[in-house]
Amino acid sequence: MSDHLWMHFTRLSAYADTPPPVIVRGDGPYVYDSTGKRYLDGLAGLFVVQVGHGRQELANAAAKQASELAYFPIWSYAHPKAIELAERLAHLAPGDLNRVFFTTGGSDAVESAWKLARAYFRRTGRPSKHKVLSRQIAYHGTSMGALSITGIPALKQDFEPLVPSTFRVPNTNYYRRPPSSGDTPEEFGAWAADRIAETIEFEGPDTVAAVYLEPVQNSGGCFPAPPGYFQRVREICDRYDVLLVSDEVICAFGRLGEYFGADRYGYQPDIITCAKGMTSGYVPLGAMIASDRLAEPFQHGTNWFAHGITYGGHPVGAAVALANLDVFERERLNEHVRANSPVFRGYLERLLDLPIVGDVRGDGFFFGIELVKDKATKATFDDDESERLLRGFLSKALFDAGLYCRADDRGDPVVQLAPPLICGEEHFAEMERILRAVLTEAWQRI
Numbered sequence: 352m353s354d355h356l357w358m359h360f361t362r363l364s365a366y367a368d369t370p371p372p373v374i375v376r377g378d379g380p381y382v383y384d385s386t387g388k389r390y391l392d393g394l395a396g397l398f399v400v401q402v403g404h405g406r407q408e409l410a411n412a413a414a415k416q417a418s419e420l421a422y423f424p425i426w427s428y429a430h431p432k433a434i435e436l437a438e439r440l441a442h443l444a445p446g447d448l449n450r451v452f453f454t455t456g457g458s459d460a461v462e463s464a465w466k467l468a469r470a471y472f473r474r475t476g477r478p479s480k481h482k483v484l485s486r487q488i489a490y491h492g493t494s495m496g497a498l499s500i501t502g503i504p505a506l507k508q509d510f511e512p513l514v515p516s517t518f519r520v521p522n523t524n525y526y527r528r529p530p531s532s533g534d535t536p537e538e539f540g541a542w543a544a545d546r547i548a549e550t551i552e553f554e555g556p557d558t559v560a561a562v563y564l565e566p567v568q569n570s571g572g573c574f575p576a577p578p579g580y581f582q583r584v585r586e587i588c589d590r591y592d593v594l595l596v597s598d599e600v601i602c603a604f605g606r607l608g609e610y611f612g613a614d615r616y617g618y619q620p621d622i623i624t625c626a627k628g629m630t631s632g633y634v635p636l637g638a639m640i641a642s643d644r645l646a647e648p649f650q651h652g653t654n655w656f657a658h659g660i661t662y663g664g665h666p667v668g669a670a671v672a673l674a675n676l677d678v679f680e681r682e683r684l685n686e687h688v689r690a691n692s693p694v695f696r697g698y699l700e701r702l703l704d705l706p707i708v709g710d711v712r713g714d715g716f717f718f719g720i721e722l723v724k725d726k727a728t729k730a731t732f733d734d735d736e737s738e739r740l741l742r743g744f745l746s747k748a749l750f751d752a753g754l755y756c757r758a759d760d761r762g763d764p765v766v767q768l769a770p771p772l773i774c775g776e777e778h779f780a781e782m783e784r785i786l787r788a789v790l791t792e793a794w795q796r797i
Contacts (some may be wrong), residue, residue: 377404379769380778391781393756396769398601399632402678403771408672409633416670424663427460432669443610446619450646453664454637457600458492460624463639464596465496466658468560474648482549485563486522487763490570500563503761511594520546522575526710540577548587561594566602566612570763571713572593572719581618594621605772606629607715609690629672636668684772688715698779707794722764731763745793
């Protein structure tokens, strides 16, 4: 029945003889398949469904807007919902990030930010500033520009050569920090930030346009920023006149207990890219939010930002985003995440008594569990072992046990959890119970 559906990031051979799971409905933090079986959505779909599934008010907002104005572009025109949402996002964003450029999702928000950085420096007399730095193993999207910024070689090989002029710097994986990179999180953070300055110097400050960083890096397993890291990066960017792009496609809209992760870690970016949780996934929508300084050159004479997306700022998407933000305010979801993040972490850290669990890390409602062969040495699994462990057993076993989450090996093997923001202690306990049983069995199979 799914012969015509080309599923994303999927080995199609895995479903040559058996059909894929078919999810037919959702309710709160749970989804249900076509047989009626219930699963706890431990990944909020794909870091998306912040307010939970089945919110009638979001469906109603979409239907109401579609009946009034289903579509109109924002290419030299405007419509009320785009105006209202842009104003609301500018009010929520930190500092002078007051210019909202709507996209349809995260990859095109990331791409838009790179194009703006290049165009801005060209308009201000520095056309040689075009290069971008990003972190090792970081994921920033799949379009050609965003994929070029992505730091995962395996995702890029089939599509090379990509857009040139992107370079990698160390990420903030404290658990696997290199020797001589610091004995405390603060020292390690300073070391990692200084590698950004070192790379800018090596490439030439007059050629580097931007640094892309996630508040908590997703790929590799939820690497939070060490204390002082972003403050030092901000100083470095100011010193070399390099734009700091906070890629918050995952981290914005409550995932870390704030509307924007930059506020969680106390730094001021020049651009924020966001998507996913803006509408809780009920309609696709994304945005690049830029500072007044970056917009200024485009406000004079014949200057223009020669970029646009057909469905960017879609009326239905904007209406749903506004209704979604209303839910955030009414139910105080950011406060809920901040209050319950330690509880969530506590349940996951109980798993550290298992020999296969090496590290639990993350922030907010966004955690990774790193799996190891030897806790004392932190020895990880080789490629064949990861293949058997993650794809051969863990992913299916967790799903069969009633937990939808991500078992990932883009880096060292991890299990990632990012449930809807409405979850509470009963859901954390359910996750811990399922993970404990499945990880125990996984260890016995090694």
